[in-house]
Structures are given as C-alpha cells and as structure tokens.
Amino acid sequence: MDKKKSCKEFIVYLKYFMLFVISINFLIFFNQKNVISVGYYSKRTEMRNKIKLGIIVFAVLIFVIQFVPVERDNPEFNAAGEIQATVDVKTILKSSCYDCHSNETVWPLYSYIAPVSWLVANDVKEGRRELNFSEWNTYEQKKKNKKAEEIKEEILEGKMPMPIYTYIHQDAKLTDLQKSILIDWFSSINLNAAAE
Numbered sequence: 053m054d055k056k057k058s059c060k061e062f063i064v065y066l067k068y069f070m071l072f073v074i075s076i077n078f079l080i081f082f083n084q085k086n087v088i089s090v091g092y093y094s095k096r097t098e099m100r101n102k103i104k105l106g107i108i109v110f111a112v113l114i115f116v117i118q119f120v121p122v123e124r125d126n127p128e129f130n131a132a133g134e135i136q137a138t139v140d141v142k143t144i145l146k147s148s149c150y151d152c153h154s155n156e157t158v159w160p161l162y163s164y165i166a167p168v169s170w171l172v173a174n175d176v177k178e179g180r181r182e183l184n185f186s187e188w189n190t191y192e193q194k195k196k197n198k199k200a201e202e203i204k205e206e207i208l209e210g211k212m213p214m215p216i217y218t219y220i221h222q223d224a225k226l227t228d229l230q231k232s233i234l235i236d237w238f239s240s241i242n243l244n245a246a247a248e
C-alpha cells in the first residue's frame with residue numbers, strides 16, 4: 053500500500069519536473085535572437101531551430117498524454133473466487149500469471165507513464181477477461197476444463213507469460229520444472245472432472 057502511494061507521488065513529481073523542463077526549453081528557444089529576428093539567418097540555424105521545436109513539441113505531447121485517465125484498479129479481493137491449487141502451483145501462478153490474470157495485479161512504475169501505461173492496462177484488461185484466477189472458482193466445470201486446456205497449450209507453445217512481460221520480469225519466465233508442475237496440475241483437474 054505504502055509502496056503504491058510513494059509510486060504515485062513519484063509520478064506526480066515527475067510530471068512537475070517535466071513541466072519545468074519543457075517551460076525552460078520554451079523560454080530558451082523563444083529567447084534566441086534568430087527565432088524572433090526577421091533578418092537573415094543561415095539554413096543551418098533554421099534547420100536546428102526546426103529540430104529544437106520538434107523536440108519541444110514531442111515533449112509537450114508526452115507531457116499532455118500523462119493526463120489521459122488510465123484504468124489501473126484492482127477489483128476487490130474475494131477469497132471465495134480464488135483458484136484452489138497446491139502451494140507449488142499457486143506460487144508459480146502468482147509469480148508468472150497473476151499480474152495479468154488476477155485481481156491482484158502489482159502495477160509497476162512504468163505502468164504509470166503513458167503511453168506504456170495504455171499498453172499495460174490493456175493487457176491486464178484483456179488478460180482478466182480471458183482468464184482470471186481470482187474468479188476461477190466461479191467458473192462452471194466446463195469452462196474450467198476449457199481454460200485448463202488453453203493454459204496447457206499456451207505454456208507448451210511458450211506464448212504465456214507474454215514475452216514482452218518476461219523481458220522485464222525475468223523471474224516470471226517458466227522453467228521446465230515449473231511448466232511440468234503447471235501442466236500436471238491442470239491435467240489433473242480435468243481427470244477429476246471426468247471421474248465425477
């Protein structure tokens with residue numbers, strides 16, 4: 053909780069800092085004689101000014117998009133809906149899948165900075181819609197079986213966790229042992245269901 057708060061505070065400071073840097077750049081840029089004076093100045097200066105203006109415009113754009121609201125909330129935790137699995141399985145799911153497939157997403161610092169924040173929020177939204185381990189228990193058996201098959205497939209094909217995610221979260225990469233633990237467990241729930 054505290055960590056999240058300090059994270060948010062940091063972002064607010066970052067935004068003020070950016071505003072400061074942009075303002076200084078504006079002042080410097082428009083105080084240059086060669087921008088205001090109508091007289092002759094070289095092609096080279098003209099080119100440089102264009103580049104500088106481009107950078108300022110880009111900075112302003114990045115600054116402005118920080119204020120586009122991004123949905124980054126975790127729905128209320130409900131223990132009854134959570135998947136019941138062995139400790140091993142739960143630990144792996146928590147470290148490799150929960151950020152996108154549960155209501156307990158740990159939002160990283162970069163998820164507060166647009167435009168990256170838009171991508172992250174979208175992945176979490178879609179990830180939860182496809183598969184939510186915080187709501188697994190509320191799924192019908194048929195849906196559980198279908199999802200279990202999909203999970204095994206995604207793991208075997210190395211598609212999940214998403215590579216863009218494991219690139220940053222190296223510890224979320226599944227080892228061969230972790231893969232087999234997950235695959236065994238998600239196969240076993242299907243067998244249990246068949247026996248019922």
Ligand code: HEC
Pocket residue numbers: 145148149150151152153174175176178179182183199202203204206207212213214217226
């Ligand atoms: C960075 C976010 C992220 C992480 C981490 C992640 N997923 Fe996903 N997952 C998604 C998104 C987004 C989708 C929906 C779009 C798609 O299918 O690519 C998805 C879809 C799925 C699907 C449904 C695929 C289908 O057939 O449509 C399964 C199953 C799945 N993930 C399993 C897992 C498992 C198991 C883990 C952990 C080992 C995991 N995911 C980790 C983001 C993530």
